[in-house]
Amino acid sequence: MKLACNALHSNISTLAYKHIRTLIFTFAYLHICILSASAQNFGGNPPSLKWRQINTDTVRVIFPAGLETQGERVANIVHYLNQHTRNSIGNRQQKVNIVLQNQTLESNGYVQLGPFRSEFYLNPPPSSLELGSLQWDEQLALHEYRHVLQNMNFRQGISKAFSYLGGELGQAAITNIAVPNWFWEGDAVTMETALSPQGRGRLPAFFDGFRGLMLDNKHYSYMKIRNGSYRDYVPNHYELGYLMSVYGRTHYGQTFWRDVTTDAVRFRGVFYPLSQSIRRRTGYNITGFYKATMQEYEHEWQQYANRPAITPAKPLNAPANIVTNYRxxxxxxxxxxxxxxxxxxxxxxxxxxxxxxxxxxxxxxxxxxxxxxxxxxxxxxxxxxxxxxxxxxxxxxxxxxxxxxxxxxxxxxxxxxxxxxxxxxxxxxxxxxxxxxxxxxxxxxxxxxxxxxxxxxxxxxxxxxxxxxxxxxxxxxxxxxxxxxxxxxxxxxxxxxxxxxxxxxxxxxxxxxxxxxxxxxxxxxxxxxxxxxxxxxxxxxxxxxxxxxxxxxxxxxxxxxxxxxxxxxxxxxxxxxxxxxxxxxxxxxxxxxxxxxxxxxKPRLEESGNILPIVPHNDYPVKKYPQLTRPFNLHSWVPTFDDPDYSLTLYGNNILNTTSTAIGYTYNRNEGSSAVGANFLFGGWFPYLQAGVDYTFNRSALVKDIGRLYWKELDWHGGFTIPLLLSSGKYGRSLSVGSNYHYLRSYPDGFKFRDEGIQYLNNTLVFNNQRIKAPQNIYSHFGQYLYLQYTHSIDEVPAEQFYGRFDLYLPGLFPNHSIVLQAAYQQHDTMQRYSFTDNFVYARGYNEPFYGHIYKLGANYHFPIAYPDWGFAQLIYLMRLRGNAFYDYSQAYNFRTKTSRRFASTGGELFFDTKIGNTIPFSFGVRFSHLLDPDPVEATRNRFDFILPLQQLFSY
The missing domain is CATH 2.120.10.30 (TolB, C-terminal domain)
Structure with missing residues (x-):
């Protein structure tokens, strides 16, 4: 899954129109990356932790030894929910794996596809005001199993077709586009409230956000409530979802949302299927339905706030112009x-x-x-x-x-x-x-x-x-x-x-x-x-x-x-x-x-009421659960479109998330070559261990006076990475050290290479240290990023390359301004027997020069411009405009002429921080670069680029 996300971060150099179809898939899979990023702790438990399981036809509950009581209670609740609480969501059946995590103090839980599983973080929240005081494993079972039932029953129509085309991640991509995040969480909060004596729907603090907006006479649009704001406080999708879920149930019946979401995941109405389904049943589109919901609740809250018994109080300090909390x-x-x-x-x-x-x-x-x-x-x-x-x-x-x-x-x-x-x-x-x-x-x-x-x-x-x-x-x-x-x-x-x-x-x-x-x-x-x-x-x-x-x-x-x-x-x-x-x-x-x-x-939600006292106590057998159970567990096909490379990869992860498998095919449009490969990553021991193979056929190059030459390549590789988390205090820190061995063999077709094989080591060190930042801060006020890579051959073929990069983050003149200083250096051998992948970030606006070694110094001043909080047709929402003024200075040493050449540029960047479809964070921008020195390829001194934060999408 993480590999699929990372595959989106590479260069594309063609016109936007040509890649509209690519962006559709990109947004879908980017969405899945966002949903899963916080849920994945790959190889996060020590191998000394011994796992047990309760395995039934409905659920497999996996837990550390010693938590048999909690595992059995979760299994019993899940069985009851599966049998008795489906009327409002659907009757489709699918077994799920639930992992109980007891090593973390975070209070949380999630359900995901790719692979289909749930994880409960068992430590209860220290405060009960916002999440409640229910027994935590029971509340998690009520809430998270509702997400399990949602995923089971949303596999219909178009969503089911995508589950065949893309596997579990294909289904997740399309269902999360069809059904907004507020419904997923609001429906789950509804069930934890309906099926227990408490739940968040009975906690006054759960409604403080919307009630606070009402008391301040702030009536935000549906798009602003959906997307949030860098400028104003906006309640989250849990609160919005619960209010809309209960309003729908109260006025249109217990099965209202089952019917609406069925239409949505089947895409009955290609555009805005959920909104169209609500309109057919209520006369409101989604915006009108939101307004009707707010009017009903605000009327009750207003009556309460206007009571004569309200305690008079005065502010202790002057009101702030920005959102400020004194907790x-x-x-x-x-x-x-x-x-x-x-x-x-x-x-x-x-x-x-x-x-x-x-x-x-x-x-x-x-x-x-x-x-x-x-x-x-x-x-x-x-x-x-x-x-x-x-x-x-x-x-x-x-x-x-x-x-x-x-x-x-x-x-x-x-x-x-x-x-x-x-x-x-x-x-x-x-x-x-x-x-x-x-x-x-x-x-x-x-x-x-x-x-x-x-x-x-x-x-x-x-x-x-x-x-x-x-x-x-x-x-x-x-x-x-x-x-x-x-x-x-x-x-x-x-x-x-x-x-x-x-x-x-x-x-x-x-x-x-x-x-x-x-x-x-x-x-x-x-x-x-x-x-x-x-x-x-x-x-x-x-x-x-x-x-x-x-x-x-x-x-x-x-x-x-x-x-x-x-x-x-x-x-x-x-x-x-x-x-x-x-x-x-x-x-x-x-x-x-x-x-x-x-x-x-005291909502009446037309469910069976408090089930916790009546859930049967069945004694399930407890067995060992080996860490390497189903190590490959292939679950999803993920296409990536990264011109000139077009690929299709089959991904797999085991349930304990200690193994990751990728098997794929890639076509390179420039060469007409094809490649097949497989990679396996194991994270259950102290170092990550990796092994894989890639075979490329029909590689080609046009050689002067000879014509086009063809050959095949076979690359065996394996190695280790040691990822370390060193965060403490106000700083998030990580250090990763790794080394990978490659044996690359070329098989020429009708000619002979000087070197048909090479063995080399690729060694990396990555250190990142970032001070925590406030919501409006563009970057950390103090941080460092260091990347070192040394790649060298270990046989008779001479080849080596060293690359280093260092970024320093400093505060600007105002709280939300940031200074980012950059330094980079790269050197490679001048034998030109073999060239390793070039990761150097050149001075902006320039093409790659010829060099033996090169360095670059860069200075950036980032600043916010405006917070529009404006959207169009539920398609795109503009949250922030920000700018960056930059200066790059670079020197490239030409080993043939024994001279250094300067490449300096200055200019500005304008970024748009948006959300696509009310869901997917997406930033893009435009860059103007003025070249202070001649470009090695083009004569122009002024260039405009359309950019993404981590990649150039296209230039003109």
Whole structure:
């Protein structure tokens, strides 16, 4: 699959009209690459991990040894879903493989074709506000198996024909074009809600985005909602899809979307088949259907927002012109607050804000699986992600501490799996929630200086702990917990005895991070239509509602001296900080036995209701699953059109994604030659191991005074690559080192080569280091890319080539501007017995000169121009225009004349960042190059090119 994506990145030098047919296929397969890129961790698990399987006629569940309970539960849920929940999607049957991944702390899951499989990332999300508190493996089964049923039932009509023509990736390409991504995810969220006591459709925070737009009177077009924006906040396709899915079911019946998507994947109506099907059934096209959906929900949200009981509050700081988020907040003294701030222009940072709105950057955290942090007595604690260098499924969450007094940041733990740390007032102890690959959870009490575990608090029920907080005296811990049913409660646990006391009853109302202030506990809860701040008083053991706001609150903090509460509330411009008086006399007691949700948070979806208690418990046999099961597993034909090369490749991957196979045929139009080849890649050991063979026949060349010569070539090759992931903190880093051996043999037809065979090694080193960037940043504000390649013969035929490239990324004059400096050098032997592939990037505007060695220096200044957020006919959507001013300087040494020749150019580039068909990101541009020196081939000094970011499409 990755090979197919990479095949799109090569040069094409012909007119656009000639390649319209090529682009149709290119866009389709590019779409599949995009869908699968985040899902593929090739060779990501260590070989020491032992795999087991439950294999039935419906599903094969593959899991690491020790997770038999989770594997059996997933198998039982899948069998029930397959038998009882198909009416709204279809009755086609196909067995699926589901892999349970337990080495990563990421909370996720996916289903893909090519090969047909699903993977569940088993670690539960640290916060329950956005994804819910259901048992995570059960929620994944409900959601992801719906995607399995979608893929089964979308194999009809034209989509089925493409599954024969292109295999599983052919089907995926056409169904993802026919059916928008919002339906895939919205329908799956609908089912996780319909078939459980919770699901995202019952979580107030799931609707914050659309509700925030309504409150700010922003009514975006369907195309903008579909494609997103670099300028404005736009809700994602999960939220859009759920609203439209439920609206369709409510007004047109349970089978409405089954019928609509059947028309779409069969392409009943070649153009906009889904929209045409909706129009036939409702009278609305897709745009009208979206507007009708929004009108219905906005009416209910507006009624709620206009209630007279809304808590008055004022913004803590001035509104920003760009989307900015203040996600968590803590009191840092009278009139001072510490918060985590990020924006579309700036990466996250911890800031000190005072009552006047003045902001001071304290420090910036690195990448993490959870952006929660805590603050106490001048100390900020948070967690950051770390990764095993080789096994990318294996990651960690470590504790970092920043001390305001010293201004220093230290790392407290290493290679741990921790979340939500809190520190005592004296700074001596840390309490933290932990998780293990065996799905065991609990709390660790740590030494704040060494990170050593001082105590493991008992957890006999294996509750999943979130946001543990020390009480004021430091003798006990208050946490929100989830039980095996997915219900949440607040629990107080004594550190000395380990005894736990329930402060609130278990329920499916989710609970956010608590804040302890004296004898009162403040926390976020979902008992009403939006998340609000609630207070639990330890003295009388009662819950009170503190705020009543029009949109959800994420987190709040109390300034006891100034009797003020500051909270982070979602708006159309991101999470904003508001302050309100802390008036306990105005608090309203909460009756937890009363469900106060409105009807739209209690949807009737015409399914069988909560199935989790009634799923049968069948004991399935558990067997070993060898890592090399079905190592070839051929699944898809992928055509690539890369003039002058036209190819068709059969791809295969095993289910554990440790093997990759490619068998293909390529026709070269220039030579009239054909090639067949096969390649096999194994990623289950520390190095990737590769072996393959390519045979080319009818190769030809026109030789002066002789005519056209023909020959055949046979290339045996094999080698290794060591891919290393070195990311930490604010930087994503990777290092790849590899070497491949080639034995190339030529078979001339009627003549004799001077050298009919050559053996050579191709050695590469690639290092990439990029600082994380904000959404509007074009490039990283600081980064390096280094590529070194040395290719040389190892027999009597003299041939060698060295190529090196270095790119340096620096910030520009403004937040979204970038400076990119480039240097490249290439040298090859002058014997001219054999020439290796030329990867050198020449000065822009020039053809390839004659040289023995060459170097190039380049300078680029990238900058945004405009964010149009404009589209046409659901075909193309323009998100951003950006420019680049460049200067290239190159020197080429001619070994025959013993002279160096300069090739310098300057010019500008204009790029268009778009989406095609509301789905496929696609960037293109135009370049003007002014040549400061004569070109070795053409006399013109000014050239225009039509460009793609990684390739030249055509020039004129």
């Amino acid at each position: 968590y907040v803590y009191s840092a003294g009278p009139g001072q607050w510490v918060t985590l701030k990020s924006s579309y222009q700036r990466i996250p940072g911890f800031y000190l804000i005072d009552s006047t709105g003045h902001e001071q950057l304290l420090t910036r955290p690195g990448n993490s699986f959870d952006d929660f942090f805590t603050y106490n007595n001048g100390r900020i604690l948070w967690t950051e992600a770390r990764y095993d260098a080789r096994w990318v499924w294996k990651d960690y969450s470590i504790i970092k501490l920043y001390d305001r007094a010293s201004g220093h940041t230290v790392t407290i733990t290493h290679r741990t799996k921790y979340f939500s740390p809190d520190i005592t007032n004296d700074g001596q102890s840390i309490i933290v929630a932990f998780t293990t690959p065996k799905q065991q959870y609990g709390l660790h009490l740590l030494d704040a200086h060494t990170g050593a575990v001082k105590q493991v608090l008992p957890n006999p029920e294996n509750w999943y702990y979130s946001f543990p907080r020390f009480t004021a005296d430091g003798q006990s811990v208050i946490s929100s917990v989830r039980n095996r049913l997915g219900q949440m409660a607040l629990v107080q646990q004594s550190i000395s005895s380990g005894e736990s006391i329930l402060l609130t009853p278990f329920s499916f109302n989710v609970i956010g991070a608590p804040v302890v202030a004296g004898d009162t506990l403040y926390f976020t809860g979902s008992w009403k239509d939006v998340n609000n701040i609630y207070a639990y008083t330890l003295a009388d053991k009662k819950i009170y509602q503190v705020t009543d706001r029009p949109n959800s609150i994420l987190h709040g903090a109390v300034d006891a001296q100034q009797q003020q509460i500051v909270f982070s509330e979602f708006t159309a411009g991101g999470y904003k900080l508001y302050s309100a008086p802390l008036q306990a006399s105005q608090w309203r007691p909460l009756d937890t036995a009363v469900d106060a949700h409105s009807a739209w948070l």
